[in-house]
Amino acid sequence: MSTNDKPTSRQSSRSKAKATRVAAPPPRRSPVLLATFGAVAAGAILVVILVMANGSSKGDPSTALVAPAFQTPTALADGRSLGTATAPIALDVWADFQCPYCGQFSEQIESLIVPLYVQPGHARLTFHDYAFIGQESVDAAVAARVAGDLGDKFWAYHDMLYANQHGENKGAFSRERLADIAVAVGLDRQAFLTAMNDPKYLAAVKQETSEGSALGVTGTPTMFINGQPFANLLDWSKTAAALDSLVPAASGAPASP
Numbered sequence: 001m002s003t004n005d006k007p008t009s010r011q012s013s014r015s016k017a018k019a020t021r022v023a024a025p026p027p028r029r030s031p032v033l034l035a036t037f038g039a040v041a042a043g044a045i046l047v048v049i050l051v052m053a054n055g056s057s058k059g060d061p062s063t064a065l066v067a068p069a070f071q072t073p074t075a076l077a078d079g080r081s082l083g084t085a086t087a088p089i090a091l092d093v094w095a096d097f098q099c100p101y102c103g104q105f106s107e108q109i110e111s112l113i114v115p116l117y118v119q120p121g122h123a124r125l126t127f128h129d130y131a132f133i134g135q136e137s138v139d140a141a142v143a144a145r146v147a148g149d150l151g152d153k154f155w156a157y158h159d160m161l162y163a164n165q166h167g168e169n170k171g172a173f174s175r176e177r178l179a180d181i182a183v184a185v186g187l188d189r190q191a192f193l194t195a196m197n198d199p200k201y202l203a204a205v206k207q208e209t210s211e212g213s214a215l216g217v218t219g220t221p222t223m224f225i226n227g228q229p230f231a232n233l234l235d236w237s238k239t240a241a242a243l244d245s246l247v248p249a250a251s252g253a254p255a256s257p
Contacts, residue, residue, distance in 0.1 A: 060166050060172070061166065061170075061171040061172055061174065061177050065160065065163075065164055065180060065181065065184050066163045066164050067160075067163060068107070068159035068160055068162065068163035069107050069111075069163065070106070070107050070110070070111035070159065071156070071159055072110075072114060072155040072156070072158065072159055073114065073115075073119070074152075074155060074156065076114065076118055076119060077152065077154070077155050079148065079154065080126060080127045080128075080148060080154050081124055081125065081126040081127070082114060082118050082124065082125045082126075082155070083118040083119075083121070083123060083124035083125060084121055084124060085124060087118070087121055087122060087123050087124035088122065088123075088246070089117065089122055089123035089124070089225065089226060089243065089246050089247070090123070090124055090126070090224075090225070090226050090227070091113070091117075091123050091124065091125040091126065091223060091224070091225060092126050092128060092223065092224040092227075093105070093110075093125060093126065093127055093128065093221060093222070093223050094128045094129075094130040094212045094217045094220060094221065094222040094223070094224075095127065095128070095129075095130060095220045095221045095222075096129075096130055096131050096132060096133050096137045096141075096220045097131070097137060097140035097141060097144065097158075097161045097162065097165075097173065098133045098134065098136055098137045098140065098165060098168050098169070098172075098173065099133060099137075099220040099221065100165060101220065101221060101234065102162065102220050102221045103162040103163075103165050104234060105221045105233060105234060106158070106159070106162045107162065107163075108234075108236070109233060109234065109236060109239060110125070112236060112240075113125060113239070113243070116240075117243055117247070122243070122246075122247050123243065127154075127158065128208055128211075128212060129141045129204075129205045129208040129209055129212075130208075130209050130212040130213075130217050130220050130222070131205055131209050132209065132220075133168050133169070134168060134169040135169065136168070136169050136171075136172065136173035136174070137169075137173075138202065138205055138206075139173055139174075139175065139178060139196075140161050140173040140178065141205040142196060142201040142202055142205055143157065143161075143173075143178040143181070143182070143192075143196060144157045144158055144161065145201045145204060145205070146182075146192060146195040146196055146198075146201055147182060147185060147187060147192070149195070150182075150187050150188075150191060150192060150195060151185075151186060151187050153182075153185045153186065153187060156185040156186075157181060157182070157185050160181045160184060160185060161173070161181065164177075164181065175193065175196065178192075178196070179192055179193055216229065221233060221234075225242060225243070225246070226246070230242060
């Protein structure tokens with residue numbers, strides 16, 4: 001897929017959704033590979049304002065939980081996927097809940113992909129665990145799976161986890177803090193903590209992380225578009241161009257001149 005195609009009318013209609021982009025740091029990588037991503041996505045200004053409003057204590061375990069800047073529409077949820085199973089564009093996102101660049105992707109890129117591509121039926125987005133940063137990454141992934149099983153709350157929990165990051169393995173995703181998040185999304189605390197000890201969830205997280213490695217995932221976030229790795233997912237203009245190049249063919253509509 002080419003990211004050099006001329007903008008389509010679909011892109012023009014999104015001009016109000018785009019903001020000035022600033023350079024983004026490289027995504028969180030395992031020691032196997034270091035890579036550099038492009039510019040931070042549209043919406044960065046809004047996120048900065050929200051973080052400033054909440055102060056520097058975002059995700060601090062000693063403070064109240066922070067509400068997510070973007071809340072995934074639950075009507076689109078199908079387990080850990082969003083959108084119809086018949087959507088012609090398959091987006092597979094591999095992520096670690098402690099990864100700060102995954103947080104950027106969720107709040108700045110995914111928040112645009114969902115209304116512009118998933119909701120209209122063009123794409124289906126699926127979350128995959130690649131929990132490699134530490135024990136809290138694994139625990140957070142387990143917790144999100146539990147939330148999905150206990151009350152179909154995977155995406156609400158997903159959003160809260162990214163909104164409450166606070167460094168890596170520093171207590172932001174301790175068992176008690178994860179239970180606090182469970183209560184915040186409407187789950188019973190004790191039922192949640194009991195389910196967290198079910199070994200099937202840990203096994204599922206480890207298995208999916210291994211599957212990611214087998215596919216060539218070496219860091220997070222990583223996204224595959226129709227099975228092909230896409231390396232510019234923190235650059236909204238390139239992400240949108242890549243998706244737009246597939247929408248006309250997928251929908252049967254002619255491409256804009």
